[in-house]
Amino acid sequence: MLQLTNVGKAYGPPTQPVPVLKDVSFSISRGTFCALVGPSGSGKSTLLNIVGLLDKPDAGQVVLDGVAVDYGSAQQAARLRNAMLGFVFQSFQLLPRLSAWQNVALPLLYRGIPRDRRRAAAIAMLERVGLAERSHHRPTELSGGQRQRVALARALIGEPSLILADEPTGSLDSVTAIEVMELLRHLNRSLNVTILMVTHDRDLAAQCDRQIEFLDGRIVSDRLSLAAATPMSA
Amino acid sequence: MMTAAMPSGAPRRELFAEAFANLYGQGIRSILALLGITVGTASIIAMLNIGNMAQLEALKSFKSMGIDMLQIRAAQTGTGAAGFDRRLVDTLPADDPDVLTAVPLSIGRGQVTAGGVTADVATIAISPAFATLAELPLRTGRPIGEADDCGLVAMVGDGAATKLSAPGARLLPDAKIAIGDYGYTVIGILAPVPNESMNPTDYNDSVFVPFGCSRRIMQSGDPNMALIRLRPDVDSAAVGERVKARLANASSTLTVIDARGLVKAMKAQMGVYTRLLAAIGAVSLLVGGIGVMNVMLMSVMERRREIGLRAAIGATPRDLQLMFLVEAAALALVGGLAGVGLGVGASWFMARAMGWGFAVALYVLPLGTGVAGLVGMVFGIYPAITASRLDPIEALRAE
Numbered sequence: 001m002l003q004l005t006n007v008g009k010a011y012g013p014p015t016q017p018v019p020v021l022k023d024v025s026f027s028i029s030r031g032t033f034c035a036l037v038g039p040s041g042s043g044k045s046t047l048l049n050i051v052g053l054l055d056k057p058d059a060g061q062v063v064l065d066g067v068a069v070d071y072g073s074a075q076q077a078a079r080l081r082n083a084m085l086g087f088v089f090q091s092f093q094l095l096p097r098l099s100a101w102q103n104v105a106l107p108l109l110y111r112g113i114p115r116d117r118r119r120a121a122a123i124a125m126l127e128r129v130g131l132a133e134r135s136h137h138r139p140t141e142l143s144g145g146q147r148q149r150v151a152l153a154r155a156l157i158g159e160p161s162l163i164l165a166d167e168p169t170g171s172l173d174s175v176t177a178i179e180v181m182e183l184l185r186h187l188n189r190s191l192n193v194t195i196l197m198v199t200h201d202r203d204l205a206a207q208c209d210r211q212i213e214f215l216d217g218r219i220v221s222d223r224l225s226l227a228a229a230t231p232m233s234a
Numbered sequence: 235m236m237t238a239a240m241p242s243g244a245p246r247r248e249l250f251a252e253a254f255a256n257l258y259g260q261g262i263r264s265i266l267a268l269l270g271i272t273v274g275t276a277s278i279i280a281m282l283n284i285g286n287m288a289q290l291e292a293l294k295s296f297k298s299m300g301i302d303m304l305q306i307r308a309a310q311t312g313t314g315a316a317g318f319d320r321r322l323v324d325t326l327p328a329d330d331p332d333v334l335t336a337v338p339l340s341i342g343r344g345q346v347t348a349g350g351v352t353a354d355v356a357t358i359a360i361s362p363a364f365a366t367l368a369e370l371p372l373r374t375g376r377p378i379g380e381a382d383d384c385g386l387v388a389m390v391g392d393g394a395a396t397k398l399s400a401p402g403a404r405l406l407p408d409a410k411i412a413i414g415d416y417g418y419t420v421i422g423i424l425a426p427v428p429n430e431s432m433n434p435t436d437y438n439d440s441v442f443v444p445f446g447c448s449r450r451i452m453q454s455g456d457p458n459m460a461l462i463r464l465r466p467d468v469d470s471a472a473v474g475e476r477v478k479a480r481l482a483n484a485s486s487t488l489t490v491i492d493a494r495g496l497v498k499a500m501k502a503q504m505g506v507y508t509r510l511l512a513a514i515g516a517v518s519l520l521v522g523g524i525g526v527m528n529v530m531l532m533s534v535m536e537r538r539r540e541i542g543l544r545a546a547i548g549a550t551p552r553d554l555q556l557m558f559l560v561e562a563a564a565l566a567l568v569g570g571l572a573g574v575g576l577g578v579g580a581s582w583f584m585a586r587a588m589g590w591g592f593a594v595a596l597y598v599l600p601l602g603t604g605v606a607g608l609v610g611m612v613f614g615i616y617p618a619i620t621a622s623r624l625d626p627i628e629a630l631r632a633e
Contacts, residue, residue, distance in 0.1 A: 054546060054626045075550045082548020093543045093630060097259050107547040112245055154547070 007060035035205035038214035086155030145176035274519030275573025285508030314485035317456035338457030353397035359448030375407035375422030383446035393438035530617035542629025551622035558618035566610020
């Protein structure tokens with residue numbers, strides 16, 4: 001469902017470009033929980049941003065659900081993000097002014113869905129992540145793990161084909177991190193949603209179906225995990 | 235997973251609800267930005283409305299006689315008494331097609347005594363036609379009529395009657411008063427009348443006597459003033475010149491007061507003030523608009539993460555622009571509405587202070603809010619564009 005072909009990206013002035021991604025190609029099938037690992041500066045976050053249509057590749061092609069992505073139009077990119085992608089961030093990125101359900105419902109606002117239906121969908125999604133009774137709380141009234149679960153619900157509400165998670169457990173203590181990881185795994189299996197997760201935690205990566213390791217902008221290893229031997233195919 | 239239907243933008247109605255929630259969330263900062271717009275709008279509204287009331291007030295002073303009026307005054311130039319030939323006045327309507335009525339008057343000033351009380355008042359010698367022209371309202375008694383032409387009867391204005399009343403005993407018809415060497419009988423007392431622009435003198439402070447034998451108490455038997463009613467919409471200045479030429483004589487300088495001309499001059503003067511004051515209001519509105527821009531730019535900078543997040547979950551650049559534009563417009567609109575209220579309030583106080591009738595020129599209400607809203611939109615464009623051009627990756631990393 002996701003296919004990258006010869007994707008390259010460099011930063012800095014055109015005269016002295018600093019390459020961040022060099023000729024990266026791989027593809028992921030539907031329902032895969034895939035970890036991107038590597039030290040900082042290895043290019044994994046840049047790759048996530050390119051797949052997330054937040055950044056443009058200098059070279060190569062990205063195919064999402066069989067459609068080559070056109071990076072030229074910000075408008076088109078925004079609509080594709082809304083329809084096909086869900087984001088989970090290390091720092092949760094919840095809007096402090098809004099209650100949990102309002103945060104979860106936000107992606108549906110940009111689909112023009114009326115408030116009542118957004119609310120119903122958000123509360124149903126909060127139920128899925130086990131936070132139904134917290135739907136009217138503000139983010140500041142929630143624990144770190146609860147906040148990330150709200151963020152997960154927000155990522156899932158638009159029924160995306162791909163979830164992009166950037167260090168989703170990076171701000172959590174180890175116990176909560178395990179809980180969130182288990183929830184991610186559960187959602188991945190029950191909804192058959194593809195997940196691309198950036199992490200530098202090898203233990204977490206080992207729990208995924210597949211690990212792609214980056215170093216200096218190149219893929220240095222790509223292997224299926226032993227822990228997740230059961231393939232989930234669509 | 236279905237991607238068949240491309241998502242459309244956010245529902246418009248909710249944009250407003252959200253804009254107000256955001257502004258409310260910003261508390262004092264929103265109020266300060268609001269204040270700029272409010273003061274600007276209020277000054278424009280107050281100025282336009284006060285100008286409008288002043289104009290209505292000015293027109294009111296021509297109410298009873300209308301604006302198709304001329305007043306001719308004679309001032310003394312030589313040794314003889316100032317004035318002009320009464321017969322020339324009487325024949326004006328017959329000789330000049332633009333003149334409907336011409337009423338001769340004689341105005342003097344002197345000591346009047348009634349029952350031991352003496353007062354200095356204006357004395358006006360009038361023909362019966364004058365009472366009709368000036369619409370003098372009687373409180374008691376009867377007006378000066380045709381039969382009184384040479385009679386020793388007098389009509390007393392409201393203020394003059396008060397001056398001539400002994401304590402506890404108001405001057406009433408049938409009382410005897412002395413003007414100069416002559417004794418007159420009071421036949422009528424006037425109700426108070428407004429002192430209008432075309433009144434030759436304040437009628438309240440006057441004693442009226444018949445014109446016929448006014449030589450008894452005036453300098454001469456000839457009129458020193460005439461009130462002329464014109465046919466509507468004639469060139470009043472030209473008629474004034476013709477009448478002046480006709481009544482001219484060696485012993486007097488004639489002055490023509492043209493009601494239409496007075497109104498025109500008043501309006502012109504008022505127009506200058508109104509425009510000047512509205513310009514001051516516009517400058518304050520401009521300052522208010524810059525305040526809105528400032529607050530919105532601050533808001534964009536502070537909400538970079540929110541902007542980044544919204545972009546990530548699918549807000550298009552246009553959605554983001556609209557969000558901030560609606561916020562700026564909402565800010566300005568609320569400020570504008572408050573400004574309209576404040577401006578109307580200010581003009582009410584002004585009306586009270588000046589003793590004017592309070593009126594609201596209805597056109598200023600949509601004008602005020604409309605202009606305020608427009609200012610918000612115009613000054614909101616730049617911050618809105620700034621927001622939509624933020625790089626979502628950078629924005630998400632902010633702080």
